[in-house]
Amino acid sequence: TMEIGEKQLPFLDVLVQKNNTLLTTDVFYKSTDTHQYLDFRSSHPSHTKRNIPYCLARRICTIVSDQETRDERLVELNIFLKSQNYPDGLIGNGIRRARQIPRNELLAPKVKQTASEKIPFVTTYIPCHPNMVEVAKTNLPILHQSQKMRELIRPEDILSSKRQPNNLKKILTRARYSVKKKSDFTVSRCGDSRCGTxxxxxxxxxxxxxxxxxxxxxxxxxxxxxxxxxxxxxxxxxxxxxxxxxxxxxxxxxxxxxxxxxxxxxxxxxxxxxxxxxxxxxxxxxxxxxxxxxxxxxxxxxxxxxxxxxxxxxx
Ligand SMILES: [Zn+2]
Ligand SMILES: [Zn+2]
CATH class of the missing domain: 3.40.1440.40 (GIY-YIG endonuclease)
Structure with a gap:
């Protein structure tokens, strides 16, 4: 789509506004945005969910240039997250942490540190299972009996990675359709000796x-x-x-x-x-x-x- 405006223009998630000779920026939500962030009760690793309020608050603090508007947006965020069942303390804490960071620091380009060769340890996330990575790590000495393995696999290089388990949506829907679907149904004769068909x-x-x-x-x-x-x-x-x-x-x-x-x-x-x-x-x-x-x-x-x-x- 193309947007035209005299006073303001959205660009990605930023709304750029023109006040005389000054440009200010605000968060831009599409009109269709329902703010349905991941529900806190959803079966996801705890750290993923606990990080969401802070990440969203940090994004607002980065984008919104005017302090008053920023605080309004943070109040809104609080409401959005509450409706997704995030605990008050977690929301408040996330917002506080984000607000404490000076804006010029937020706006500074991130210098990416080159990660050493990490080894992802991928397991399906199942809440009632113990942390498999820790179990694996305690058994590393067995692997480390080999000199080669000791050099290749260092405990600090193992990165815990969680795969999403099957949820109802995945079970009930399919992303791909096969064009040549083999039929499960069949047409047959009734077999009645008097049937003329x-x-x-x-x-x-x-x-x-x-x-x-x-x-x-x-x-x-x-x-x-x-x-x-x-x-x-x-x-x-x-x-x-x-x-x-x-x-x-x-x-x-x-x-x-x-x-x-x-x-x-x-x-x-x-x-x-x-x-x-x-x-x-x-x-x-x-x-x-x-x-x-x-x-x-x-x-x-x-x-x-x-x-x-x-x-x-x-x-
Ligand atoms: Zn028949
Ligand atoms: Zn014919």
């Missing part, structure tokens, strides 16, 4: 159209399934037609067969096509079971699926 059913967990598109069923279905979208494929040219029905698939198939057999009953060009091109022969594959019984929604779904799969015989 079984012979026409195309079975399996997918159906590939002549144009190469793959149809994947969203539920287990057979001839008796109701309220669904199906695909009919001509045995002659292998082109398809997508249709919908609120009734059982076998009843709908019976109507299709009837209309293919006698020309007077025909309502759609498909019937004539299958009669001539397919010599009355076709396969049917139900693939989209509707979740609710609503004719309008089913018709809309049918239209959308026709747009997606572009079956030739609907035209």
């Amino acid at each position: 079984c012979d026409y059913m195309s079975e399996g967990n997918q159906f590939v159209l002549k144009n190469g598109r793959t149809i994947i069923p969203n539920a287990n279905m057979n001839c008796k399934s109701k309220n669904l979208i199906y695909c009919i494929t001509c045995a002659g040219c292998s082109e398809s037609y997508i249709g919908q029905t609120g009734n059982a698939l076998c009843e709908r198939t019976r109507v299709h067969r009837q209309q293919i057999r006698c020309a007077e009953t025909r309502q759609i060009p498909l019937s004539g096509h299958i009669d001539e091109c397919g010599r009355g022969s076709f396969t049917i594959y139900p693939f989209n079971k509707m979740t609710e019984e609503n004719c309008m929604k089913r018709l809309n779904k049918e239209r959308r699926l026709i747009e997606i799969f572009q079956p030739r015989l609907n035209k």
Whole structure:
């Protein structure tokens, strides 16, 4: 986005304001910012959470140039953190520590010290587990029986690092979707000896159209399934037609067969096509079971699926 302003301009998390010939800076929060900092009750290593009030306060003290505004921002911060369940003492302490640092010190560029070759000791953070790094360190003498190991692994080089454990969000959601999702559902014949649809059913967990598109069923279905979208494929040219029905698939198939057999009953060009091109022969594959019984929604779904799969015989 581009921001234009005569008096003020946000840049990253800084709001630069122009007062005559003077520039002042303030913290900038996007209008969508809900200030949902990590909840203090969240399962994270204690030091991570205990550092947050100080870090946020320090950031405010660094950015805000006017003292009065700074104190207002710190009062706000206090409210934000309280609503995330941080203890009063911890918030107060963090803010006090940050305020004590002179601003020119805060603004001075940090000189990065080159860290020696640290060895991260990575474990998953599980609150009820003991501190594994300490356990490992007490066992270092075993490793240090080797001269080489003694030189390579010095206790002060071991850096404790915590990996986040699985939380509900990670368990319930997925960041990546696989494009070719294998279907868990399948289409099958009902097996009833009197069923007139079984012979026409195309079975399996997918159906590939002549144009190469793959149809994947969203539920287990057979001839008796109701309220669904199906695909009919001509045995002659292998082109398809997508249709919908609120009734059982076998009843709908019976109507299709009837209309293919006698020309007077025909309502759609498909019937004539299958009669001539397919010599009355076709396969049917139900693939989209509707979740609710609503004719309008089913018709809309049918239209959308026709747009997606572009079956030739609907035209
Ligand atoms: Zn059947
Ligand atoms: Zn055909």
